[in-house]
Amino acid sequence: xxxxxxxxxxxxxxxxxxxxxxxxxxxxxxxxxxxxxxxxxxxxxxxxxxxxxxxxxxxxxxxxxxxxxxxxxxxxxxxxxxxxxxxxxxxxxxxxxxxxxxxxxxxxxxxxxxxxxxxxxxxxxxxxxxxxxxxxxxxxxxxxxxxxxxxxxxxxxxxxxxxxxxxxxxxxxxxxxxxxxxxxxxxxxxxxxxxxxxxxxx
Numbered sequence: 172x173x174x175x176x177x178x179x180x181x182x183x184x185x186x187x188x189x190x191x192x193x194x195x196x197x198x199x200x201x202x203x204x205x206x207x208x209x210x211x212x213x214x215x216x217x218x219x220x221x222x223x224x225x226x227x228x229x230x231x232x233x234x235x236x237x238x239x240x241x242x243x244x245x246x247x248x249x250x251x252x253x254x255x256x257x258x259x260x261x262x263x264x265x266x267x268x269x270x271x272x273x274x275x276x277x278x279x280x281x282x283x284x285x286x287x288x289x290x291x292x293x294x295x296x297x298x299x300x301x302x303x304x305x306x307x308x309x310x311x312x313x314x315x316x317x318x319x320x321x322x323x324x325x326x327x328x329x330x331x332x333x334x335x336x337x338x339x340x341x342x343x344x345x346x347x348x349x350x351x352x353x354x355x356x357x358x359x360x361x362x363x364x365x366x367x368x369x370x371x372x373x
Contacts, residue, residue, distance in 0.1 A: 234354065237346075238354065240343050248300070249298040249301060252298075253294055256291065265283055272323065297313070304357070306354065310347060310348050313340075321333065321337050
């Protein structure tokens with residue numbers, strides 16, 4: 172195959188799209204594979220094609236939007252978990268937020284169990300989101316926390332407004348979950364690329 176010597180050969184602006192960039196990268200990879208000692212160049216081009224597609228990967232807006240939403244969501248839960256665990260303390264969290272529900276159908280031992288677990292889940296899952304590590308598992312765990320908190324508020328006050336606390340967090344969580352495959356600026360995204368590269372080599 173004739174080497175692609177210069178990007179100026181692709182003068183048509185319509186070529187600067189996802190598919191055309193992948194096609195040009197594939198052409199370069201085919202040429203480099205036939206050239207001795209070009210293994211590192213092939214790996215670099217493959218990473219650019221799969222992880223940061225497009226001619227201007229720095230401006231990959233879906234990846235940036237997912238990164239921003241994930242980090243903000245992680246900070247919201249991570250900092251809340253830190254405060255509950257180390258400032259308020261776990262027993263203080265139970266006494267302040269859960270024991271007032273002792274007059275409902277929920278048993279006291281269950282209030283203690285849930286009240287002790289939720290801050291730890293928020294702390295761990297929140298900071299995992301910030302790092303981009305185990306994102307899917309963290310989102311599921313935080314979704315369960317949001318369901319629990321929503322039920323608790325509505326149990327005490329059936330007309331409780333969710334717009335100030337639950338809805339913003341839920342909106343961020345749903346967005347990050349739907350865009351998880353676009354999240355290339357994360358540890359999970361890097362590991363997905365590494366696993367795919369190993370499968371292709373084998």
